[in-house]
Amino acid sequence: MGRVAEQPDRRQALIRAAFSAIAENGFEGFRLRPIAAAVGIDHSTLHHYFPTKADLIAAVLHHATGQLEGTMRMDLEPAARLRHHLGEIATALTAQPELFIVLDELDRRARRDQSTATTIRDDEQGWRAALATIFEEGVEQRAWSVDLDVDSSVELVIATIKGVRLRPEVAEPVVEQLCGLFSKESGS
Amino acid sequence: MGRVAEQPDRRQALIRAAFSAIAENGFEGFRLRPIAAAVGIDHSTLHHYFPTKADLIAAVLHHATGQLEGTMRMDLEPAARLRHHLGEIATALTAQPELFIVLDELDRRARRDQSTATTIRDDEQGWRAALATIFEEGVEQRAWSVDLDVDSSVELVIATIKGVRLRPEVAEPVVEQLCGLFSKESGS
Amino acid sequence: MGRVAEQPDRRQALIRAAFSAIAENGFEGFRLRPIAAAVGIDHSTLHHYFPTKADLIAAVLHHATGQLEGTMRMDLEPAARLRHHLGEIATALTAQPELFIVLDELDRRARRDQSTATTIRDDEQGWRAALATIFEEGVEQRAWSVDLDVDSSVELVIATIKGVRLRPEVAEPVVEQLCGLFSKESGS
Amino acid sequence: MGRVAEQPDRRQALIRAAFSAIAENGFEGFRLRPIAAAVGIDHSTLHHYFPTKADLIAAVLHHATGQLEGTMRMDLEPAARLRHHLGEIATALTAQPELFIVLDELDRRARRDQSTATTIRDDEQGWRAALATIFEEGVEQRAWSVDLDVDSSVELVIATIKGVRLRPEVAEPVVEQLCGLFSKESGS
DNA sequence: CATGAATGAGACTTCATTCAT
DNA sequence: AATGAATGAAGTCTCATTCAT
Numbered sequence: 075m076g077r078v079a080e081q082p083d084r085r086q087a088l089i090r091a092a093f094s095a096i097a098e099n100g101f102e103g104f105r106l107r108p109i110a111a112a113v114g115i116d117h118s119t120l121h122h123y124f125p126t127k128a129d130l131i132a133a134v135l136h137h138a139t140g141q142l143e144g145t146m147r148m149d150l151e152p153a154a155r156l157r158h159h160l161g162e163i164a165t166a167l168t169a170q171p172e173l174f175i176v177l178d179e180l181d182r183r184a185r186r187d188q189s190t191a192t193t194i195r196d197d198e199q200g201w202r203a204a205l206a207t208i209f210e211e212g213v214e215q216r217a218w219s220v221d222l223d224v225d226s227s228v229e230l231v232i233a234t235i236k237g238v239r240l241r242p243e244v245a246e247p248v249v250e251q252l253c254g255l256f257s258k259e260s261g262s
Numbered sequence: 263m264g265r266v267a268e269q270p271d272r273r274q275a276l277i278r279a280a281f282s283a284i285a286e287n288g289f290e291g292f293r294l295r296p297i298a299a300a301v302g303i304d305h306s307t308l309h310h311y312f313p314t315k316a317d318l319i320a321a322v323l324h325h326a327t328g329q330l331e332g333t334m335r336m337d338l339e340p341a342a343r344l345r346h347h348l349g350e351i352a353t354a355l356t357a358q359p360e361l362f363i364v365l366d367e368l369d370r371r372a373r374r375d376q377s378t379a380t381t382i383r384d385d386e387q388g389w390r391a392a393l394a395t396i397f398e399e400g401v402e403q404r405a406w407s408v409d410l411d412v413d414s415s416v417e418l419v420i421a422t423i424k425g426v427r428l429r430p431e432v433a434e435p436v437v438e439q440l441c442g443l444f445s446k447e448s449g450s
Numbered sequence: 451m452g453r454v455a456e457q458p459d460r461r462q463a464l465i466r467a468a469f470s471a472i473a474e475n476g477f478e479g480f481r482l483r484p485i486a487a488a489v490g491i492d493h494s495t496l497h498h499y500f501p502t503k504a505d506l507i508a509a510v511l512h513h514a515t516g517q518l519e520g521t522m523r524m525d526l527e528p529a530a531r532l533r534h535h536l537g538e539i540a541t542a543l544t545a546q547p548e549l550f551i552v553l554d555e556l557d558r559r560a561r562r563d564q565s566t567a568t569t570i571r572d573d574e575q576g577w578r579a580a581l582a583t584i585f586e587e588g589v590e591q592r593a594w595s596v597d598l599d600v601d602s603s604v605e606l607v608i609a610t611i612k613g614v615r616l617r618p619e620v621a622e623p624v625v626e627q628l629c630g631l632f633s634k635e636s637g638s
Numbered sequence: 639m640g641r642v643a644e645q646p647d648r649r650q651a652l653i654r655a656a657f658s659a660i661a662e663n664g665f666e667g668f669r670l671r672p673i674a675a676a677v678g679i680d681h682s683t684l685h686h687y688f689p690t691k692a693d694l695i696a697a698v699l700h701h702a703t704g705q706l707e708g709t710m711r712m713d714l715e716p717a718a719r720l721r722h723h724l725g726e727i728a729t730a731l732t733a734q735p736e737l738f739i740v741l742d743e744l745d746r747r748a749r750r751d752q753s754t755a756t757t758i759r760d761d762e763q764g765w766r767a768a769l770a771t772i773f774e775e776g777v778e779q780r781a782w783s784v785d786l787d788v789d790s791s792v793e794l795v796i797a798t799i800k801g802v803r804l805r806p807e808v809a810e811p812v813v814e815q816l817c818g819l820f821s822k823e824s825g826s
Numbered sequence: 827c828a829t830g831a832a833t834g835a836g837a838c839t840t841c842a843t844t845c846a847t
Numbered sequence: 848a849a850t851g852a853a854t855g856a857a858g859t860c861t862c863a864t865t866c867a868t
Contacts, residue, residue: 237425613801
């Protein structure tokens with residue numbers, strides 16, 4: 075109501091600045107002062123929005139996970155759906171490199187920070203479930219080239235995606251190859 | 263027999279201590295003083311061995327890459343060779359978790375440090391070549407389930423291994439699944 | 451009336467403390483911690499005012515050069531004006547020994563620090579010009595004992611003053627002697 | 639007797655290296671390790687020759703003062719003798735700049751180090767006496783342009799020389815001007 | 827004579843955080 | 848909401864010196 079008051083997007087601006095800074099320098103070089111400066115406020119003012127550094131990082135975490143929204147084309151057959159999904163990710167990997175770098179850094183941080191780990195795990199539940207569905211349906215439909223284990227396949231896909239974040243330039247052929255291995259059509 | 267001379271490899275001890283510290287806290291929390299303390303020397307003495315922090319990290323880098331020695335059973339058929347190789351890695355992943363955590367951290371650091379990047383890249387050349395040989399021979403012998411692309415398959419394997427470092431507990435089924443996808447024998 | 455706000459010029463206090471410290475120990479023994487302690491603040495707070503040691507020294511430099519204000523009695527004849535001016539300096543030399551010691555140290559530092567050199571050179575321009583005027587007018591009025599060269603005489607005066615900073619106790623007779631040499635009236 | 643033993647000029651080499659280092663960086667930047675390195679020995683070996691840093695500096699002090707040997711042409715008349723002497727110094731000032739820089743630094747150090755002060759004072763006694771003789775003889779012979787005070791004139795000459803060390807490029811005209819002021823011949 | 831290892835004191839600087847205004 | 852001053856802990860690195868070999 076007051077018109078002096080809230081700068082509603084100060085928080086957002088800070089989060090975005092932090093996001094970019096982490097993408098650029100990783101957590102190792104992540105300092106608060108430059109973030110405040112980037113938004114044009116004093117560094118102590120930053121503490122009004124995020125009392126502690128960890129709070130800001132948590133906000134960045136939510137921002138990052140929320141940004142990753144791969145669509146699942148449920149109208150497609152399992153194999154095609156997988157190919158479409160991984161293709162989208164491969165595309166995003168070069169289109170939004172910052173996002174994947176930040177997610178990568180967050181995965182590392184999760185090793186030592188329980189709360190980060192939990193958030194990421196929760197966030198990935200949806201993804202895991204969707205992938206599981208793909209493989210289950212495929213198994214039912216005998217769409218895969220081999221007798222695959224659903225859980226292992228899910229983890230395989232996730233590991234591949236996470237691993238390829240280090241080399242976005244080969245992402246596309248890699249996921250293509252992986253899909254090729256799953257699909258029945260090709261092969262002797 | 264004097265007290266001064268009887269530490270034949272303070273350097274090694276320092277490297278090992280640094281190695282463990284990085285495995286435990288990552289580079290973010292990597293401080294020199296605790297390293298010196300762990301070895302039982304004054305922190306300024308550390309600078310006698312490693313003039314700069316970067317020098318110590320470089321030594322850790324060499325220590326880590328040198329430690330990773332997967333045997334390649336050239337006597338085996340390509341498919342079996344791949345399975346054996348990845349199996350070894352999966353085993354190592356849980357047997358020497360520190361090593362893989364450090365390698366993981368180094369991959370991250372390579373994003374911003376050219377010299378780290380170069381060392382890692384050089385170190386991986388041998389691995390890449392050995393994997394390429396496996397796939398090439400397999401192609402000649404029509405050992406694979408599909409018409410695969412050698413380069414992409416190499417990158418796929420590497421990405422999977424690197425990605426699975428985040429979850430060593432699923433490493434074994436994941437590599438098993440990946441081998442299953444490559445191998446011809448199974449399949450519906 | 452709060453306790454925090456009532457130090458209107460911490461900066462000035464720091465500059466003065468640094469000034470005295472340099473006078474006492476020279477640049478060789480110039481350390482930041484004692485400066486902060488002398489003002490009663492934490493040594494990291496000093497960096498709030500002067501981010502770097504060089505910044506503090508630069509401030510001291512300005513403080514010192516700004517403090518040296520010899521009046522030029524333009525109402526006097528050239529010879530008398532010179533005598534008055536040098537007399538003032540000789541007096542100041544024993545009245546404010548710290549100032550001249552610091553200026554002396556700064557001259558030394560200027561040998562290796564370009565920015566110090568420039569500041570000093572700029573600051574001395576006014577002095578050089580005023581001295582040149584004295585000698586030029588004296589030449590016109592045939593006030594000097596000999597055919598003197600204006601530029602050389604200016605440099606002679608400056609060199610003498612700078613040299614006598616090492617022995618303030620003889621400053622007065624020395625400048626007196628120098629004036630005597632210039633002036634016409636005396637002589638056998 | 640042994641032929642393995644003494645490297646007779648190690649000491650000299652160290653002194654010379656220290657001399658040059660001080661000329662280049664002043665006492666502020668004077669470190670022992672580079673000196674040892676310049677001579678090609680370990681820095682702890684340096685302590686065999688000079689147990690302490692002060693010892694090395696003392697040796698440099700003697701080296702420097704010993705090197706300054708202005709000849710006094712006693713065969714010349716006082717005025718000519720002074721001109722000759724100062725001319726020699728002016729020449730040396732540009733021919734051996736290092737020497738005068740080191741002497742300059744030592745004068746500064748003497749302000750805080752009694753032993754340096756004493757050595758310098760002793761060393762200058764000869765110079766002072768020779769200058770005094772010049773002026774005394776000149777007074778007797780009525781060679782000077784004015785009734786000068788011997789002691790003050792000695793200090794004036796010394797101050798001028800010390801002051802002009804900061805600007806060797808104007809040394810020659812400055813001493814020329816000073817001699818001109820003393821000499822009788824010119825003037826109205 | 828020469829060395830390398832070791833030390834301890836101390837240097838400058840950075841940073842997240844708090845507090846009064 | 849916003850600021851600037853202040854803090855204290857900690858960080859990397861340097862240097863003269865000593866000691867055993």
